């Protein structure tokens with residue numbers, strides 16, 4: 430039984446060694462493909478794999494079709510917009526994610542970005558403090574809740590919206606519930622976005638929402654670049670010279686935005702929210718254990734395509 434770890438953006442070496450250990454101790458063969466050049470290399474490596482662990486690597490129909498032996502794929506992370514669930518289901522391949530395992534790393538990055546943007550990207554310009562400001566959290570899941578807790582400890586007032594949670598659940602998570610996105614954006618000095626990329630959310634945050642924000646407000650996007658309407662963002666940044674935007678990872682029009690708006694715009698060069706040794710170990714080991722448990726016990730907890 431061959432279990433392939435295919436990561437364009439590698440896990441920390443320590444995480445790889447620990448994943449290998451779990452797989453070999455279970456009696457399976459470990460294979461590793463890192464920083465592959467193109468999809469052909471990915472397809473060749475997965476051709477005889479029984480199980481696959483990926484990060485944001487795109488498991489497209491083409492990849493699934495090349496993986497004749499594949500029985501399970503685990504996305505070591507939360508967002509699974511990189512998996513073609515339809516193609517996987519058609520081939521009877523189980524798909525899983527590892528929710529919550531890398532949340533703390535992403536939450537820490539969101540906090541870091543708020544401070545970085547408040548201090549004009551650490552240039553000598555006079556900045557502002559985040560203490561006493563209002564943070565609106567768009568989606569109060571694993572990452573959103575952690576961002577709220579950390580921000581509250583830094584003296585921020587926390588509001589949150591989540592269509593899947595009751596007001597009681599949001600209050601229990603330490604935030605004041607808000608009932609419309611318009612209200613969240615209008616009331617928040619910072620909005621931290623934690624929604625997945627789905628057909629409903631792609632391009633859903635743009636001019637209408639961001640232009641409602643109070644003076645000096647900042648949007649922090651550590652979710653997915655795709656949820657932003659890039660043209661709308663460019664328009665609001667041009668009209669409102671007080672608004673700022675920071676993202677992990679860059680929108681398609683990042684060079685234009687940085688050229689026009691300077692330190693009011695920041696984007697990581699490569700998605701790095703979950704790029705800590707701890708997050709790699711948490712998510713990578715969870716993925717390996719889920720695969721072993723699936724093969725040994727038929728455990729389908731965390732299956733996405735039931």
Ligand code: 3PG
Nearest residue numbers: 484485506507508703704
């Ligand atoms: C996630 O959805 O878990 C994060 O975006 C992490 O993605 P990565 O594994 O590519 O860093």
